[in-house]
Amino acid sequence: MEAYNLARKTGTTKRFSNLRWLILSMNGLLLLLNYGDRAAIGVAAPFIMKDFHFSPETWGLIISAFSFGYVPFCFLGGWASDKYGPRKVMGIAAIWWSVFTAMTTVGFNFISFVIIRIFFGFGEGPQAAVTAKTIGNWFPKRQLGSALGISQATTPLGGAIGTPVFVWLMLLTGNWKIPFIFLGVIGVLFAIGWFVIMRDKPEQHPWISAMELAVINEGREKETSVDNGPKATLGQCLKKPLVWIIAFSFFSYSWALNTFLSWFPTYLVNAHHINIHDLAISGSIPWIAGTIGLASGGIVTDWIGKKTGKTTASRKWLTVICLLGVAAAFIPSTMVTSTTGAVTLMAFAVFLLYLTGAQYWAIIAETFPLSHLGGIGGFVNALANLAGIVAPIVTGAVVQSTGSWGSGFVVGAIILAIGALSLAFFGKVGNGTVTE
Template sequence: MKFRWFIVFMLFLACVISYLDRAALSVAAPLIAKDFNLDPAHLGIVFSAFFVGYSLFCFIGGYAADRFGARRVLIVAIAFWSIFCSLTAVASGLISLLIIRVVFGAGEGPLATCTNKIVSGWFDRREQTTAVGFANSGLQLGAALAGPVIGLMAVKWGWRVPFVVIGIVGMLWVLMWSIFSSDRPEGNRWIRGTMKLPVSDDAASGKIAEVLPRKPLSAYLKSPIILATSLAYFGYAYILYFFLSWFPSYLMMERHLSLASMSIVNVIPWVLGFMGIALGGFTSDLIFRWTGNALKSRKIVIVVGLLVAAACVALAGIANSVGMAVALMSITVFFMNLTLSVYWAIILDTVEPARMGGVGGFMHLLANTAGILAPILTGFLVQWTKVFTSAFFFAGGISLAGALAVAFFVRLPRKSSASVDNLNMETAHALTD
């Protein structure tokens, strides 16, 4: 039984590496901008380039996970992104950096959907959101590590060296994953015959190709619940990518911190974000146990988390000191990350296993268009206004819109409420067994 948590731990490490890779450019951005003579608008375009490939391959990777298995897709994806992370070190200017970032982003696209799908194969519903939360908490830990690790390495050896080191770490993970992982427990040679299957998974055969979906993918993609959840996820992602791309530069450009000081200060919000993700899944499952209503438990966490995040990020834009700005952004990152696992929990609750990859990839694609928009819009707002205040307020407004979308549009269709209530009661009964 413990081996399934080892699988989650491996996914946790993959998430750590993912954000260590991704945040490396943000930490090193002031040095890169100086080397390549990039102004804020150009730097915003570089940040956004990653998400051009990333957003597209969120969906393509999810579809591939349904067709070929999430384990195989992760092996290819993480090997691919590790290679292109290392190639960042050979960039010679704006154009080469843009090309590398687009392809690098494509490699990272499948991770979240594959993580969700693997958890659905190893855990039953009573623990899925908690498992997803633990795995995803590695994202924020990777970002927290990026400040001191990348910053100090860049100061000592130059900004190119950290990208090579992180790429090597990614390839070591691929080797370990290839040896020990599987899509489902009965397909794992290390524990075969020693643990029971998740009771709620339709894929009893363990062979991806034999699990026939009952509904077309398009039926899920048009669902109001999926569309509204995607909009809320977009609100979360806009703050995330505004913060990930620009907060280090904000601390240096507007608050006049040194690279070494910024690298340390930037750790604080990410540590709280790590705690937020880990607690978000647990909190949602706890409310589920209390209410017996899956959808209500998801809505409460998302709406409260995004509302608090919206208020705090806006206030951070008018903070009168570095300490207050960092404190408010830390609260923002904590509350927005309470919601992260819950978007994926809605997929686990409402989508059949054979469609989870495609639906999750679609939701992830829509949400991560924020990764394209947030860095560019922030860059141009800063270029135009010469300060960051408007960018903070705009990010808060997007988060508020996401909270309202879930509050008003994520609800059960009246004609199917009885069947869904039955599903909630069955699940609640399973949780208390």
Template sequence: MKFRGQYRSTILAMLLLATVINYIDRSALSIAMPFITHDYHLSASEKGIIFGAFSVGYAMFNFLGGYFSDRFGGRSVLSWSMSGWSVACALTAAVSGFWSMLVLRIVFGMGEGPNAATSNKVVNTWYPIGERASAAGIAQSGGPIGGALAGPVVGFLALAFGWRAAFMVMGVLGIGWVLLWRRLSTELPAQHERVSPAELAQIEAGQEPARVKHGQKVSIREVVTKRAVLTTGISLFCYNYVLFFFITWFPSYLVDARHISLKNMSLVSSLPWITGAIGFMTGGLIVDAIYRRTGRRMMSRKIVLVTSFLIAAACVALTGIVDEVWTAVAVMTIAIGFLMLAGPAYWAIIQDSVPRHQVGTASGFMHGLANCSGIVGPAITGFLIQSTGSFVSAFVLAGAVGLIGSLILACFVSSKEQMGVPTPA
């Protein structure tokens, strides 16, 4: 993948930064919650409702954001999305209690919802076929990078200046990103003065022409009834089940089952995020390298996704069984690394499976369906732990769900469903 001397690298850097900010902002409430609880005396049930409220707005606007990006363009929707969640983040500093925080958390989820699908739409617009998986992987790697940075960044701001200041700083950072994005980007590469004719020809070579213009309607029914889109969404649901299991319960597992101190837990739990960032960045590069070597587009996506997801699923199940705490941490770190390695292939498969004017809608539908796991997965895990008195069954179930997700995609998504685009020379 070529980075130097290409203006699309600037666009990709902005998408990466947007996702980093997205995940830091998303994690800020969890990190600041002990301070907020001290001020407002929130009960455990109230905190649970506030945490869950994010997923309500988020899953809804995964789909709507993707649909809007097909109608109005990825650049515009991403601008409004970042503006909305940044304002909601900053306004968190002004909450007066449970209800105002609940409303803001829903609005915050609505603002962040379009980010992934809209980013995928921008990648589809700005990158040639042989580089899309790499670009999607780098853009989405901002998630684990932001997850790793959230604790130190938000924690330092909250301790040094107060939790309200932390939310205000992150809100201002997001608005600054929007101003820079509007200055550096255009909706189409052909509209940008810094995109050379040679780069434009490279971007457009072999691409399927967009069949509708922004502002025209996209048939939602046509998108969601495609087998590849629905199957990929179900597989990503399983993927996100494993991811949400890690995000929501792995820290508690370290403290409650393995008796690690809170200080050590905050450091240890960041290790999987680091390997995850590396996995997301390299996963797309591997996919594109296989495609350029073989010319087999869907095969290059599936072989990386299925193999990596199977390894991740096995490691997650094994984590709950091993005896030593540091072995469990090491195995879970490997699991998240391979899980993230599989991630870019999902976004590439969606781009391969629908026409260009449906990429945003298909990405949003897939992502929205997948994020429903964030509502049901943690609850199922909690029930298992409470009923069995152990984390073992929860780890094994998460591994089994990962196995199902990988096999579904392996069996029911085929190269026959990809859009007809010439193979590389």
């Protein structure tokens, strides 16, 4: 902590000494809104399907349309954050997705909903890679996993808060359209706040203290890359086998998440005949479990890494164990007959799933150059979210053809097991050295 002590001795500790946590909070608020907006379509799904007479298979196609927009902008948004900075990219993305959240209300047939969902996906795509870039710029290595976990924990919290708020607004107004408009307006206001508070790098911020700047930058001058070299290009990094293994593992995570995100509220309504009032509570419980999982996952692996000196390896094996656990939890869904049992099972599965949520990003940040973090993370996220295209369609088709919701969850369990085992046997990681 030599740099920290020097700043303290020279008195250059004025202004904010914990500005990075304010930046994390603003990023977290945007992620909260991001997933609240994304979860909204799942809550409204039974009512939209009823109004427009959409079958489960047709609705699966509409839901998957989101990922046709989302997937390319995972990479493009991450690449843009490396080139233009996370402040501009996240702010513009937030305004874009908020506008198209509100535009959901003008959908009138299959084609119109598909187009709206694709454009909505354009705005939502950059958020994960831009968040990783922001955290990588603003936090020291020793806090990387915790910061990523805490920031991303706001995504399921968005679902936990957004579900009852959306239901409450539907009950208050008597239709499903007003909540989408409300979320759109809130999103634009959040984006304005982001532009006011956020800066791309700590040294650019007028509120930063010398003490905090020293803490953030400590050790970065020593960072080297054994595998990639300090001058490795983005293309060279993307050729590494570990990138593809992480992407495939993340794909299995994304499959399970999209299955839950797109179909769980409809499953509760159709399979368990839950009413709209109870949906506000039952639909939010798994999201609360996910919030706890995401927040604690990064903290746990940071702590294990500190004790063992094998930070990246701890992230890998936690991911393997948890993905296998989610797969095991999905199987009994074929036998659950009560609402309480279904919600409990899904809450447990989502908790385990989200324990892994920050690990993919942290492994990338600790293994590859920080200057390419947005591009590499965006590329991995894009490949992973191809599951968002396939999973809703396959799940809807399987449910419609078999007449069983459990069969859709079994498919998810198989994908999860393959992703976990691939990372276990082929994902070679080091001890966790951040590279630049």
